[in-house]
Amino acid sequence: MPADFSLSPLIAATAQWLVRAYPPGGGALDTALAEAQARQAVTVAAWLRYPTAMDAALVAVAGPGGSGRLDGVTGAEATGSGEEGAAAWRTWVDEVVASWAAVLLGGPELAAAAIDALTGSAHTAGAPVEFRRLADPDERDRRAAALLRHPDLLAPIADLHRDRLLDRLAAGPVPLTG
Structure with a gap:
């Protein structure tokens, strides 16, 4: 099983949280473009945080922690607008991955460094x-x-775990083992 397969629920939920916390301004095309950007940022962040298949398997078993603290920091509504299972997807949000993704969305140079760290x-x-x-x-x-790329708006989330991301990027490329 590829390592990213077991990260799929975490990536989907965390990207969804980001798009809901920092919604696009336009119609369906803007929504799709914002979702694609959030998903790419979350994917890079998740792959950096969980570099091996074992890491991905462990978070799939233990769970990533949920969106509680993130909701508090942003003032986001913790429950959906009456949608069935609104709280369930939020349990798959990973706070560290959301923070790292916010850093990447707000800083192109760090996004490039993070993508480079994944090479190989x-x-x-x-x-x-x-x-x-x-x-x-x-x-x-x-x-x-x-909104999703505005550094000042992202700062409360990005600042939560920015230092850990910088430490991770300073450590060098992600290992090939998995």
Whole structure:
């Protein structure tokens, strides 16, 4: 089983949390573009945080912790608008991954460094992986995700675990084992 397979619920929930906390301003296209950017940032952050298949398996068993603290920091509504199972997906939000993704969305140079750190890792081995919307967003991407990429708005979340991300990036490439 690829390491990212067991991270899929964590990646989906954390990206969803980011898009709900920092919603796009336009219609369906803006929503899709913002979701793509959030998903790419969360994927990079999750792959850095859980570099091996064993790491991914452990978080799949133990659970990532949920969105409680993030909701408190942003003032986000902890329950959905009456949707069935609204609280269930929030249990799969990973606070550290959301924080790291916020750092990457707000800082293109760190996003590039994070993507470089994944080169040759177990997560990127075997299939081509592209993070263009994260690393090199065009004007349409930036407009669609104006809140999601605004460093000042992201700061309360990004600052939670920024130092841990910087330490991780300073440690060098993600190991190939997995």
